[in-house]
Amino acid sequence: MLVLLPPSEGKAAVAAGAPLDTGALSLPALTAAREAVLEELVGLCAADETKAQEVLGLSDGLRGEIAKNAGLRTAGTRPAGEIYTGVLYDALGLASLDAAARERAERSLLVFSGLWGAVRVGDRIPSYRCSMGVKLPGLGALGAYWRAPMADVLPEAAGEGLVLDLRSAAYATAWKPKGEVAGRTATVRVLQSKTVAGVEKRTVVSHFNKATKGRLVRDLLSAGLAPAGPAELVEALRDLGYVVEAEPPAKAGKAWAVDVIVTEL
Numbered sequence: 001m002l003v004l005l006p007p008s009e010g011k012a013a014v015a016a017g018a019p020l021d022t023g024a025l026s027l028p029a030l031t032a033a034r035e036a037v038l039e040e041l042v043g044l045c046a047a048d049e050t051k052a053q054e055v056l057g058l059s060d061g062l063r064g065e066i067a068k069n070a071g072l073r074t075a076g077t078r079p080a081g082e083i084y085t086g087v088l089y090d091a092l093g094l095a096s097l098d099a100a101a102r103e104r105a106e107r108s109l110l111v112f113s114g115l116w117g118a119v120r121v122g123d124r125i126p127s128y129r130c131s132m133g134v135k136l137p138g139l140g141a142l143g144a145y146w147r148a149p150m151a152d153v154l155p156e157a158a159g160e161g162l163v164l165d166l167r168s169a170a171y172a173t174a175w176k177p178k179g180e181v182a183g184r185t186a187t188v189r190v191l192q193s194k195t196v197a198g199v200e201k202r203t204v205v206s207h208f209n210k211a212t213k214g215r216l217v218r219d220l221l222s223a224g225l226a227p228a229g230p231a232e233l234v235e236a237l238r239d240l241g242y243v244v245e246a247e248p249p250a251k252a253g254k255a256w257a258v259d260v261i262v263t264e265l
Helices: 027-047 047-056 064-070 088-091 099-108 148-158 179-181 208-222 228-239
Strands: 004-005 107-112 117-120 161-167 187-195 199-202 243-247 256-262
Touching: 004 099, 027 047, 027 064, 027 117, 027 148, 047 064, 088 208, 099 107, 099 208, 117 148, 117 228, 179 187, 187 208, 208 228, 208 256, 228 243, 228 256
Parallel strands: 004 107, 004 161, 161 187, 187 256
Antiparallel strands: 107 117, 187 199, 243 256
8 A cells, every 4th residue: 555645834843863865765766856856945045035935935934944945955854754744644643653553654655745756754854845836946846847757656656556645736746646556546535524504515624634634544554454445445444434435436547536524523
């Protein structure tokens, strides 16, 4: 099972640690592409704070992120699973998983990133700010930039089992499973169900969406479950107590759309 996750906008600070070694990151075929993004991001942030703030879409309150980006080459690193914070990662709770579940997480979780393309949770990275929606002056929109490198690397990383796609829309632009891989991909949407005046209404609510995705990944890892495909995923989630609705795609080579229905966190 390969689980595709978005990163978090907020990231933990790194007080100390070994400096970045892009060659030591997982998916080494992405190294050259990572170096190109890193070089431009560091150069932009070191040369012109005003332009960097505009390109990165930062508020005045986040202007300090520019200096952090400028120093990425020498900054300390921590495992990516400790760098990424926020609702999804709080619910996932990597640090509190038992040893077996943590090992499964390090094998199966892949976090997409505007800067790194994708990393595993054990990869050591510095804290940074660069979303997939950024358009760097020399490389263009990062979602489009990553498509070719990802198309070469991700099908092999997907192996032969389930691809559980929990990415947000911006990060899904960097790689879209195709063909046989798409057929064993499940894209999950979380819907909050409310009854108003006797009528059920379902909506996508960011907090519910992120928290539920983190929780269901944790539950799968803790239970030692690795569904072979989307149909097995649906059964596994129902066995874990989730309310799930899904139908096979109308055409072969298309991803399954799986809805998880929640009423409360």
